[in-house]
Amino acid sequence: MECKIKTDIGTIYISEDVMLKVVGYAALECYGIVAMSSRRAKDGLVEWLGRENLSKGVQIRSVGDMLDVDLFIIVEYGISIAEVCKTIVETVRYKLESMTGVKVRKVNISVEGIRV
Numbered sequence: 001m002e003c004k005i006k007t008d009i010g011t012i013y014i015s016e017d018v019m020l021k022v023v024g025y026a027a028l029e030c031y032g033i034v035a036m037s038s039r040r041a042k043d044g045l046v047e048w049l050g051r052e053n054l055s056k057g058v059q060i061r062s063v064g065d066m067l068d069v070d071l072f073i074i075v076e077y078g079i080s081i082a083e084v085c086k087t088i089v090e091t092v093r094y095k096l097e098s099m100t101g102v103k104v105r106k107v108n109i110s111v112e113g114i115r116v
Contacts, residue, residue, distance in 0.1 A: 023092055026088075037112040057073065
């Protein structure tokens with residue numbers, strides 16, 4: 001899925017990989033998040049991903065002219081998960097909308113683990 005933005009002077013195409021990386025970097029800069037994770041559908045194992053594979057913990061779906069974002073994260077032990085998720089939702093929405101111009105409908109977060 002690639003994003004298309006029409007302007008007065010032409011059309012801008014943004015690849016899905018770029019949007020996934022924008023979301024991944026925005027999430028990782030939030031306090032309390034330790035890593036992105038990727039859930040394997042077959043066996044339910046959670047795989048921890050470093051910064052080089054952070055787009056694997058992100059899924060984007062197009063709904064009309066808006067996006068739904070799904071994040072799979074690992075949080076730090078002892079920190080309010082609700083506050084971390086609230087911060088991530090606000091940061092991801094702001095960064096994605098300001099950098100790409102695409103509106104975000106929903107940001108869904110799945111906490112896959114806690115690291116001490």
